Amino acid sequence: MSLTSPTGFLTSSVKDALGWARKFSIFQYPFVTACCGMEYMATNCSHYDQDRFGAGFPRFSPRQSDVLFVVGTISHKMAPVLKTVFDQMCEPKWVVAFGVCTCTGGFYDNYSTVQGIDTIIPVDIYIPGCPPRPENVLDGLIKLQDKIQKGEQSRTLYDPRTKIGRPEELQSGYTIEGHIKHIETLS
Amino acid sequence: MTPLERVQQQFANGIIETHAFRGDETVLIRPACLRSVANFLKDSPELDFNFLMDLTAVDYLFFAGGRVQKEHRFELVVHFYSSTHNHRLRLKVPVDEKNPEVDTLSDIWSSANWYEREVWDMFGIKFKGHPNLKRILMYEEFQGHALRKDYPFDKRQPLIGPAN
Numbered sequence: 290m291s292l293t294s295p296t297g298f299l300t301s302s303v304k305d306a307l308g309w310a311r312k313f314s315i316f317q318y319p320f321v322t323a324c325c326g327m328e329y330m331a332t333n334c335s336h337y338d339q340d341r342f343g344a345g346f347p348r349f350s351p352r353q354s355d356v357l358f359v360v361g362t363i364s365h366k367m368a369p370v371l372k373t374v375f376d377q378m379c380e381p382k383w384v385v386a387f388g389v390c391t392c393t394g395g396f397y398d399n400y401s402t403v404q405g406i407d408t409i410i411p412v413d414i415y416i417p418g419c420p421p422r423p424e425n426v427l428d429g430l431i432k433l434q435d436k437i438q439k440g441e442q443s444r445t446l447y448d449p450r451t452k453i454g455r456p457e458e459l460q461s462g463y464t465i466e467g468h469i470k471h472i473e474t475l476s
Numbered sequence: 477m478t479p480l481e482r483v484q485q486q487f488a489n490g491i492i493e494t495h496a497f498r499g500d501e502t503v504l505i506r507p508a509c510l511r512s513v514a515n516f517l518k519d520s521p522e523l524d525f526n527f528l529m530d531l532t533a534v535d536y537l538f539f540a541g542g543r544v545q546k547e548h549r550f551e552l553v554v555h556f557y558s559s560t561h562n563h564r565l566r567l568k569v570p571v572d573e574k575n576p577e578v579d580t581l582s583d584i585w586s587s588a589n590w591y592e593r594e595v596w597d598m599f600g601i602k603f604k605g606h607p608n609l610k611r612i613l614m615y616e617e618f619q620g621h622a623l624r625k626d627y628p629f630d631k632r633q634p635l636i637g638p639a640n
Contacts, residue, residue: 365634366615372636400622400631401614409637449638 304440311355311381312434313343318354320374323361325388328420337423342430351377356433357410362390363403375410381442383433384410387426389417393459407447407455415456479523479558479565487513492570502566504551510569511579517556517565518584525556525565528581531591533571533599537625549573550601554581554588571601580606598623 319329333339333347340346348354351374363371375384386406389395392415394404406412413436416429436442447454477485480494480501490509495502505513517525531554536546548570556565569578580603581588592603593612600621603609611618615635620627632639 365632366613368634368636399629400627400633403634403637404632 305438308438308440312437315342315344315356315430315433315437316346316348316354317344317356317358318349318351318374318378319347319358319360320371321358321360322363322367323388323390325361325390325420328423328426329358329360329387332423332426337427339427339430342427342434344430351375352379354378355382357382357384358387359384359391359406360387362388362395362397363406364401365403366401368403368409371406372409383413383437383442385414385416385429385433386412387416387429388421389419392417393455395419404449405447405455405459408449409446411443411445412447413441413443415459417459477522479517479525479563482520482523483513483516483565486516500566501564502568504568504570507569507571507578510581513567514581514584517567522561523558523565524560525558527557527559528554528585528587528591529557529564530555531581531588531595533595533601535599535623535625546570550576550599552578552595552601576600577602577604579604582606597621600624 319326321329331337333345338345344356351357355378357375357378359371375382384406386392390397390402391406392412394402396419398404403409414429414433416425418425421429445454452460478496478499478501480496480503483503484491484494487505487509490506490513492504492506494504517523531552534551534553535549536544536551537549539546550571550573552569552571554567554569556567558564571578576599578601580592582592582603583605589607590612592606593609595601596603596606596609597611597613598621610616614622617635618633620631
């Protein structure tokens with residue numbers, strides 16, 4: 290918390306205190322549709338323990354939650370449901386795209402799968418991986434907490450024609466060459 | 477006597493071809509006698525196929541890169557299992573492209589009901605006499621049948637959002 294803001298002591302402090310309170314009391318809505326859900330549960334259980342970050346309490350009503358965790362592949366048939374759930378959430382709200390299917394569609398480049406949920410709802414944090422390791426998830430959660438502290442929220446959708454609104458790392462989609470390159474960087 | 481030999485004995489005229497390899501038996505039958513063969517498989521005590529395991533279809537358009545031309549574009553594939561005799565049989569029926577329609581099996585084996593809806597959804601093969609033939613996986617607004625080989629692989633029909 291910065292107590293010496295040039296723009297005024299009181300307003301910035303209230304904003305910081307609100308951010309601090311919000312980031313350590315994340316009430317999440319897990320929108321779990323596929324295999325990533327297992328990794329999400331592992332992250333939430335005692336070994337990795339999301340509760341350390343104040344995000345251990347899932348609410349199964351969108352009206353009581355402030356972070357939407359979209360975990361797993363979203364099909365075109367499911368997309369209106371996801372949009373409705375997002376619209377039902379009260380402000381302030383954030384969205385986490387968990388797993389590569391929600392980020393870009395992943396390898397499901399086919400007739401049934403939404404090519405990234407950022408085409409239908411704004412996404413704050415992307416956690417790619419198939420599935421992401423719990424460490425990746427916790428890293429994403431900490432990045433989300435930074436965003437909440439700063440009071441930032443994503444408001445824009447991804448436009449596939451102009452290619453604006455999605456991180457550059459996720460633009461190219463899945464390629465064999467990129468995968469080999471990624472494996473080489475690991476070793 | 478294996479199930480295949482029993483079917484061959486009973487329906488000598490209805491069979492187009494058969495195939496057997498190490499107990500894995502397949503019989504290709506004429507569409508006209510699908511119902512009678514199915515009833516025979518279900519009701520005769522020495523076969524007693526009480527379980528329809530799977531019902532799906534194959535689209536042979538552009539099969540083997542277009543080198544193999546089949547007389548009929550589709551084939552319906554049905555897998556049966558008998559839990560009393562512990563034997564299996566695969567039944568195939570050729571389906572024409574112009575009039576893709578075969579008789580339903582859903583009144584003989586109830587499990588065929590949703591499988592036939594899936595085949596209708598994905599391949600556009602109609603089932604005569606099916607009680608509720610509508611899409612099961614895709615939404616009603618979806619145009620065409622997604623697993624047909626002439627459905628463009630990059631065609632998108634989203635309900636909301638851009639068609640990317």
